Amino acid sequence: MLTENLTTATDSSNRSNRADGRAVSLTDVELTTTAEMARLRLADGERSSLRAAIEQILGYFDQMQDIDVSEVEPTSHPAVTASNPRLHPAPLRQDRAVDSAARWRSAETGALVQRATETEEGFIITPHVF
Amino acid sequence: MDQQAQQAARGWARLSEDAALRSRWGERVRTLNAALNALIQFDPESREQQWQRPAGDLEHASPPSRLTGLPFVVKDNIAVADYGLTCGSNLLRHLQSPYTATAVARLQRAGSRVVGKANLDEFGMGSSSQHSAFGGVVNPWDAGVVAGGSSGGSAVAVAAGMVPFALGSDTGGSVRQPASFCGVYGLKPTYGAVSRFGLVAYASSLDVIGIVADGAELARAVFEVMRGVDEWDQSSIEVAPDDARAGGSDATPDAAPTVGIPRSALSDLDPAVAEALALCESRLQEIGCKTVNVELATLEYVAPAYYVIATAEASANLARFDGIRYGNRSSQVAGAAEELVLGSRSAGFGQEVKTRILVGTYVLRAGFQEQYYQRAQRIRTLVRRDVDRALERCQLLLLPTYPVPPFKVGGGGLDEFQQKQVDAYTCVANLSGHPALAFPVTISDGLPIGMQLMAPPFAEDRLFSIAGRLERKWPVQRAPGALTMDDLVPAEG
Numbered sequence: 001m002l003t004e005n006l007t008t009a010t011d012s013s014n015r016s017n018r019a020d021g022r023a024v025s026l027t028d029v030e031l032t033t034t035a036e037m038a039r040l041r042l043a044d045g046e047r048s049s050l051r052a053a054i055e056q057i058l059g060y061f062d063q064m065q066d067i068d069v070s071e072v073e074p075t076s077h078p079a080v081t082a083s084n085p086r087l088h089p090a091p092l093r094q095d096r097a098v099d100s101a102a103r104w105r106s107a108e109t110g111a112l113v114q115r116a117t118e119t120e121e122g123f124i125i126t127p128h129v130f
Numbered sequence: 131m132d133q134q135a136q137q138a139a140r141g142w143a144r145l146s147e148d149a150a151l152r153s154r155w156g157e158r159v160r161t162l163n164a165a166l167n168a169l170i171q172f173d174p175e176s177r178e179q180q181w182q183r184p185a186g187d188l189e190h191a192s193p194p195s196r197l198t199g200l201p202f203v204v205k206d207n208i209a210v211a212d213y214g215l216t217c218g219s220n221l222l223r224h225l226q227s228p229y230t231a232t233a234v235a236r237l238q239r240a241g242s243r244v245v246g247k248a249n250l251d252e253f254g255m256g257s258s259s260q261h262s263a264f265g266g267v268v269n270p271w272d273a274g275v276v277a278g279g280s281s282g283g284s285a286v287a288v289a290a291g292m293v294p295f296a297l298g299s300d301t302g303g304s305v306r307q308p309a310s311f312c313g314v315y316g317l318k319p320t321y322g323a324v325s326r327f328g329l330v331a332y333a334s335s336l337d338v339i340g341i342v343a344d345g346a347e348l349a350r351a352v353f354e355v356m357r358g359v360d361e362w363d364q365s366s367i368e369v370a371p372d373d374a375r376a377g378g379s380d381a382t383p384d385a386a387p388t389v390g391i392p393r394s395a396l397s398d399l400d401p402a403v404a405e406a407l408a409l410c411e412s413r414l415q416e417i418g419c420k421t422v423n424v425e426l427a428t429l430e431y432v433a434p435a436y437y438v439i440a441t442a443e444a445s446a447n448l449a450r451f452d453g454i455r456y457g458n459r460s461s462q463v464a465g466a467a468e469e470l471v472l473g474s475r476s477a478g479f480g481q482e483v484k485t486r487i488l489v490g491t492y493v494l495r496a497g498f499q500e501q502y503y504q505r506a507q508r509i510r511t512l513v514r515r516d517v518d519r520a521l522e523r524c525q526l527l528l529l530p531t532y533p534v535p536p537f538k539v540g541g542g543g544l545d546e547f548q549q550k551q552v553d554a555y556t557c558v559a560n561l562s563g564h565p566a567l568a569f570p571v572t573i574s575d576g577l578p579i580g581m582q583l584m585a586p587p588f589a590e591d592r593l594f595s596i597a598g599r600l601e602r603k604w605p606v607q608r609a610p611g612a613l614t615m616d617d618l619v620p621a622e623g
Binding site: 034040041042069075112 | 226228322335336365369437452455458469471481491492505508546550561563
């Protein structure tokens with residue numbers, strides 16, 4: 001039963017894609033560009049399966065076109081502090097100068113830097129950037 | 131805590147006092163874990179000193195509480211100092227955390243002991259706990275079905291009786307769905323109720339640290355310790371005490387609340403799940419609750435909106451994993467830094483994570499933001515309004531955790547895409563920010579089926595109260611072969 005419903009849902013999203021005149025297919029160039037932006041190198045063997053998975057999800061996203069949201073403000077964050085006197089969010093830290101070098105020398109930060117593969121005198125070694 | 135829960139807690143607390151008992155327990159957990167793969171790290175013997183040290187010796191320790199001496203495990207995307215922090219990923223396979231998440235530290239100060247790190251879908255992305263670089267998690271009810279995910283290791287550790295409670299993370303149902311699949315309790319707190327400091331970010335506007343527990347009252351006790359504002363998490367919120375709570379949870383006006391069921395939005399339920407919903411409704415009525423129908427018309431847009439937001443935020447959050455600062459560095463260092471980043475990420479991330487990063491990157495591309503991310507955020511507003519409106523007519527909402535029973539390993543009719551589509555029932559609380567508690571209802575064909583209750587923001591108390599009353603009247607069946615402290619005691623004599 002569920003599978004039938006899911007098939008129907010997929011069909012209807014395909015219909016809406018056609019109605020929008022937008023085929024949900026990813027060209028080779030689009031896939032490559034997206035992967036470059038995501039700093040991922042796709043092996044030949046994984047390109048087709050990733051492409052199929054992405055196209056399927058993007059087609060599903062088009063279902064969102066069926067609902068009118070023109071008069072609706074976006075919600076970027078579900079914080080619910082407004083207008084409730086019982087709720088007290090974390091205060092912003094004070095905007096003042098601090099000795100950042102001292103923070104970098106702290107044990108915790110030092111321990112974090114030590115997690116990198118290559119370090120030297122509290123700095124992380126990287127290959128040449130330029 | 132009721133008498134039974136107190137007795138169980140005392141059993142667990144004996145671990146602190148009895149080294150021989152600890153040793154037998156450790157052995158049993160190891161044997162269970164060899165079959166279930168719930169824990170990535172379990173080495174309490176090497177941390178024997180933590181049992182010797184009374185909670186009062188810890189800095190800022192709380193007075194002894196009902197959590198004193200209780201062992202727990204932490205999903206491996208939540209930081210605990212000197213434990214690994216793999217996130218179930220090859221990329222972070224060797225990372226050791228230098229610090230401890232606030233939620234974990236608060237439990238430690240209350241006397242609870244971290245004893246291991248739980249397996250998960252890589253970076254919390256999945257509904258089956260099969261997407262882990264450390265192998266899939268096995269459901270103790272049936273090795274042929276998945277444990278659910280992404281906090282499958284946490285749910286299985288509790289269901290198998292390794293520990294009484296565990297921490298997980300819930301971005302779209304990742305605590306509640308595995309809890310339901312394994313027949314235990316799973317809380318997704320209100321967004322902001324529990325500090326996320328130390329949780330490796332997946333989708334920041336949706337992520338919360340949640341609780342898996344073997345009872346509703348224990349979940350309440352853990353939540354009470356974890357919750358509250360934290361200077362290290364700007365999104366955390368302190369809630370001033372509410373006078374209505376002063377008389378004890380069962381004595382409040384919520385003792386017999388009205389429960390809304392969005393029946394018209396629940397059309398695609400598997401018959402076994404529909405039956406469990408009907409059973410749960412009749413039990414709620416039997417303890418004095420009134421049930422009403424409510425509308426949740428936007429439910430059909432929840433899953434696509436959720437996945438747009440989750441993948442978009444994931445693509446940004448996971449950009450930090452570059453193989454330079456932490457995590458495995460690609461051995462292809464001959465080229466420029468860019469080559470190192472590409473090589474480390476491509477070799478380190480699994481397929482599901484790559485898919486989500488690529489989808490998230492695509493929807494955030496210039497020109498597409500209004501079509502995807504902005505639209506999803508507007509739908510999020512509508513979903514939240516819908517839930518708020520429904521909760522004007524009732525004190526709690528009841529809906530299934532998942533529309534089908536635990537599915538078979540390998541998908542069992544649900545491929546990766548379909549597993550995303552059916553996440554709507556859990557994702558709704560992440561989009562809206564409301565708290566939700568999954569609880570076991572029945573066993574169907576040998577597999578547990580759970581429901582979830584949703585409450586207004588910061589009204590977690592209502593969830594524990596009703597789930598606790600159901601639990602006392604209809605005790606929950608334990609998974610086959612689950613360990614109990616009683617099993618370990620006779621060996622003493």
